[in-house]
Amino acid sequence: MSQFGLELNGTVDALAVTGVVLVEALLLYALYGGLTRTLARVRARHRDRRDP
Amino acid sequence: MDPLSIAMFVAFGLLIGTLFGFFGMGGTFLVTPLLLILGYPASVAVGSGMAFVFGTAVIAALKHRELGQVDYRLGISMIVGTAVGIEAGKEIVLALQELGLASGILGVAYVGLLGAVGVFTLLDARNRRRRGPSTPNGPTLAERIQAVKIPPMLNLRGGISISLWAALAVGFATGLLSGFLGVGGGFIRMPALIYFIGMPVPIAVGTDLFEIIFSGGIGTFLYAGAGGVNLGIVMPLLAGSALGAQLGAAATRIVDADSIKSVFGWMLMGGATAVAVRQIGSALNNPTLETVSMGLIFASALFVTGVIAVKVARALRATEPSSNAEASTRGGTP
Numbered sequence: 443m444s445q446f447g448l449e450l451n452g453t454v455d456a457l458a459v460t461g462v463v464l465v466e467a468l469l470l471y472a473l474y475g476g477l478t479r480t481l482a483r484v485r486a487r488h489r490d491r492r493d494p
Numbered sequence: 495m496d497p498l499s500i501a502m503f504v505a506f507g508l509l510i511g512t513l514f515g516f517f518g519m520g521g522t523f524l525v526t527p528l529l530l531i532l533g534y535p536a537s538v539a540v541g542s543g544m545a546f547v548f549g550t551a552v553i554a555a556l557k558h559r560e561l562g563q564v565d566y567r568l569g570i571s572m573i574v575g576t577a578v579g580i581e582a583g584k585e586i587v588l589a590l591q592e593l594g595l596a597s598g599i600l601g602v603a604y605v606g607l608l609g610a611v612g613v614f615t616l617l618d619a620r621n622r623r624r625r626g627p628s629t630p631n632g633p634t635l636a637e638r639i640q641a642v643k644i645p646p647m648l649n650l651r652g653g654i655s656i657s658l659w660a661a662l663a664v665g666f667a668t669g670l671l672s673g674f675l676g677v678g679g680g681f682i683r684m685p686a687l688i689y690f691i692g693m694p695v696p697i698a699v700g701t702d703l704f705e706i707i708f709s710g711g712i713g714t715f716l717y718a719g720a721g722g723v724n725l726g727i728v729m730p731l732l733a734g735s736a737l738g739a740q741l742g743a744a745a746t747r748i749v750d751a752d753s754i755k756s757v758f759g760w761m762l763m764g765g766a767t768a769v770a771v772r773q774i775g776s777a778l779n780n781p782t783l784e785t786v787s788m789g790l791i792f793a794s795a796l797f798v799t800g801v802i803a804v805k806v807a808r809a810l811r812a813t814e815p816s817s818n819a820e821a822s823t824r825g826g827t828p
Contacts, residue, residue, distance in 0.1 A: 470736035471553045474737055
């Protein structure tokens with residue numbers, strides 16, 4: 443049964459599923475990377491305020 | 495799916511992602527058994543596990559790339575060798591199947607190989623600690639393989655130069671074992687990169703993850719075509735592993751190589767014991783032993799993740815006194 447509720451060709455469906463997994467992985471990497479950088483900036487600012 | 499199940503998958507993804515980012519392996523023999531226990535059919539357990547491994551490998555490899563720990567030339571050479579080796583391994587299995595010997599030999603070979611690699615890695619890590627710092631070019635076997643100067647030569651990260659044919663041969667050997675045992679091969683490829691090629695451990699992990707992107711991507715595509723990938727499972731697992739993989743990858747920069755090896759060795763020993771118990775349980779038709787086997791696998795995963803966390807905390811604490819001393823010298827507060 444198609445993941446997306448559509449009667450798609452098996453190959454297209456398989457490509458779409460693989461693509462969804464890849465896109466989710468890339469988005470999550472970007473999201474956590476962005477969070478890490480924001481956290482590092484906040485800690486650096488806190489350190490600078492504490493030790494000017 | 496209910497919120498509790500989603501939370502459980504996210505938490506499990508975090509655990510496996512950490513192991514994956516740290517070792518470059520661990521997805522296959524943790525996710526698939528979990529999904530089987532939860533009652534999913536085998537094709538969905540294997541297919542969704544494959545998709546999860548693919549997604550996690552993408553994230554972990556990107557993190558290792560950030561840290562300069564992926565050797566693309568070696569990775570691509572090994573992929574070519576591995577692909578040929580897997581095909582050869584598959585032919586051997588088919589031949590054994592015709593003789594009626596496949597099940598027995600494969601079961602023993604899998605446990606034996608897991609255990610042997612685990613013991614070898616543990617002994618190597620222990621001997622290095624006793625001897626002191628390792629030689630610049632790594633273990634003796636790797637030096638011998640590096641001494642084969644048949645062109646073209648590949649200049650790799652970590653200051654290593656190796657013949658392309660040697661890289662293809664190591665890739666073929668690991669692919670042969672993977673195809674023979676029907677496994678992803680991380681636990682074979684990672685030690686091969688360290689002990690046969692002589693790669694520094696963090697670069698071996700990063701390069702291994704780069705290779706898994708390709709094998710995992712192809713596997714995901716094939717299983718998705720057969721309806722074996724359930725995105726409702728894969729997406730929450732990935733959400734947890736995304737953070738875990740980055741933490742695990744970053745930890746390889748902090749924890750020393752011999753500690754990584756010894757923890758890796760212990761995880762393989764735990765895995766070998768669990769698989770042996772499961773095979774005995776299947777042979778005796780004893781579901782209790784199969785449950786014990788699952789418990790052993792998850793306990794090993796939890797134990798190893800805990801050890802990684804403790805080693806990272808100790809390594810970070812060990813760097814604090816130098817930063818405190820620096821601040822005192824400057825006249826500031828630590």
